[in-house]
Amino acid sequence: MARDEGESPLARAAARLGRPAKTVDMPGIPGTKVALWAPNEDEETRADVEARRRLTSQFKLSALDLSLAQETDLVRREREIELLSLVLRDPADPSQAFTESSDELRELISGPQRVSLIEALEDFKRERFISRTPEEDLELVRVLRDMGKVDGVLPTFLTSCDTGTLRRMVVCLASTPQTPLSSSNG
Numbered sequence: 001m002a003r004d005e006g007e008s009p010l011a012r013a014a015a016r017l018g019r020p021a022k023t024v025d026m027p028g029i030p031g032t033k034v035a036l037w038a039p040n041e042d043e044e045t046r047a048d049v050e051a052r053r054r055l056t057s058q059f060k061l062s063a064l065d066l067s068l069a070q071e072t073d074l075v076r077r078e079r080e081i082e083l084l085s086l087v088l089r090d091p092a093d094p095s096q097a098f099t100e101s102s103d104e105l106r107e108l109i110s111g112p113q114r115v116s117l118i119e120a121l122e123d124f125k126r127e128r129f130i131s132r133t134p135e136e137d138l139e140l141v142r143v144l145r146d147m148g149k150v151d152g153v154l155p156t157f158l159t160s161c162d163t164g165t166l167r168r169m170v171v172c173l174a175s176t177p178q179t180p181l182s183s184s185n186g
Contacts, residue, residue: 027116
């Protein structure tokens with residue numbers, strides 16, 4: 001079987017599909033749209049490296065300081081900014097970056113905007129890669145309805161869920177045909 005020189009089956013499939021993008025509202029800037037790319041492994045790694053590089057050069061963190069700071073908000077914020085600088089795209093032409101640099105993002109967006117963009121990115125990644133069947137959706141709706149029949153169970157359960165899980169439940173509930181919560185035969 002003939003194969004394009006230098007192209008693996010994965011590369012050919014990726015080229016055929018193109019790079020998926022999702023356009024969302026730019027938080028905090030009414031009337032502005034931004035496209036998102038789901039980050040690939042290279043972009044995730046580059047974001048990690050650039051965040052560490054900036055923390056060591058800009059803030060003079062030593063290797064020890066950096067290793068101790070791994071799970072802090074500072075490292076998380078830096079990584080998110082670096083990642084956003086790679087995956088925020090021009091909605092008119094997603095092959096073009098939305099921002100000139102991560103420094104531009106740091107100067108022009110606030111913390112709540114960064115958080116909203118990261119949440120939109122996480123939603124996009126989930127939408128692309130979580131496979132669901134109609135049967136799974138119906139089962140989730142059934143379980144949630146059953147929980148709602150016992151006082152206090154559903155609210156307690158819902159407060160323990162992360163935002164991604166809550167979003168999935170809302171989507172399932174909204175997309176499932178309505179049936180009566182209870183049936184009484186008299």
